[in-house]
Amino acid sequence: MKRARRAAPGPLPVLGLLLLGVLPGLWTVLLRREAAALPEPRSPAGQSPGRWGWGRSPAARGETGGGGQKTFRTLLAVPSAATDREERDGEERLAVTDSQPPADTASPVERGIFWSRELEEQVPPGFAAEEAAAWLSAARAARVASLERGGCGRSSNRLARLSDGSRACVRYGINPEQIQGEALSYHLAGVLGMQERLPPMALALVEARGRQWEPVREELRGSHWAEGAVVSLTRWVDNLTAVVAPAPWGAEAGAGRRLQPLSAGELVGLPPSQLVELVQWSDLILFDYLTANFDRLVSNLFSLQWDPRVMGRATSNLLRAPDGGLVFMDNEAGLVHGYRLLALWDPYNEPLLRSVCVFREGTARRVAELHRRRSAAAELRRRYRAREPLWARLGFLSERQAELLQARVDFVHRHIAHCRAQAAVL
DSSP, X not given: OOOOOOOOOOHHHHXXXXXXXXXXXXXXXXXXXXHHHSOOOOOOTTSOTGGGTOSSOTTTTTOOSSSSOOOHHHHHOOTTEEEEEEEETTEEEEEEEEOOOOTTSOOSEETTTEEOHHXXXXXXXXXXXHHHHHHXXXXXXXXXXXXXXXXXXXXXXXXXXXXXXXXXXXXXXXXXXXXXXXXXXXHHHHHHTOGGGSOOEEEEEOOTTSTTTGGGHHHHHHHTOXXXXXXXXXXXXXXXEEEEOOTTTSHHHHTTOOOOOBOGGGXXXXXXXXXXXXXXXXXXXXXXXXXXXXXXXXXXXXXXXXXXXXXXXXXXXXXXXXXXXXXXOOOTTTTHHHHHTHHHHHHHHHHHHHTBOOBOHHHHHHHHHHHHHTOHHHHHHHHXXXXXXXXXXXXXXXXXXXXXXXXXXXXXXXXXXXXXXXHHHO
């Protein structure tokens, strides 16, 4: 007996089986094409790509991993916020979700606006008060053994080797107010509690027949220094290196964007070495605003109008010691000379001050005291007269300059209060 044969499948079932086999692959291809067609995410208008974690990779931006100078994008592209892109009613909005740092990570900021004590303890000590006092005493008593050209700025300056073996930069001002500004800036740093960042500085009287200058009488003739002129002696420091402005003063300004305040939320995740440098920069920005010093970062900002890459170069009159401490050099543009040119330079100095919203607590406390007592000029005068034997040769601030100093102290105090209020609502 023959078995019945099963009917062969028709063409439609076969086609259905084939479609089921190829659908997954076809779906994958379509998804890939759709993803490739999507536009690249753009950073929100007016904001730095790095500030929010957008933009190109570090390699594409010309940044390196590991050591070396970090740009603004590197410093502030920190994992403190996760940014998602949403589209609602045809408009792009950013949804920022805060992520807390690990529980065992100490915050670099206390009470919203002050560098932590632990972080401040890591800042290199600079020129200790006892060490500075010893050098100043020795320099005033020493004889000038030789004078050399180069290494100390202007062609009118000289590098002096003293009889005790130490060296000093001798600065001869184009006019006396530059030397006066150098001296007053040095002692204002003492009033503010940041004098350890400035190399020790003393005044000296040029007298070719005097004991101090007698060994270099011939060199003095070639220097064209006026007899009886007051010069500054600043301790020479070896092995200093150039400093490029970090965030937010470097790449932000260099890219033509408005400076944004450096606040606590942008510091989470930064390595200690960068935080330690930012502590020192916060003092520098405040100091240069009070003295109206235009011959440091402000001069770089001014040069942006014809040199868009200047912020990637060394900052004027700022150097780094081997231990990472910053050295605030050559402050002769401060106070006297700077106060005459406020209209020209304050459009740069004021935004710089506003770009700082984290401070050393000791600095903020001293500013608050000078504001409350309205004693900025009086405190400076008292310190200057007590610590500089030749102060009367150059005199002190005029009444108008003293008023300007107090007004700038008051402005800084209000700015710190504003930062505190902003931190309280975050």
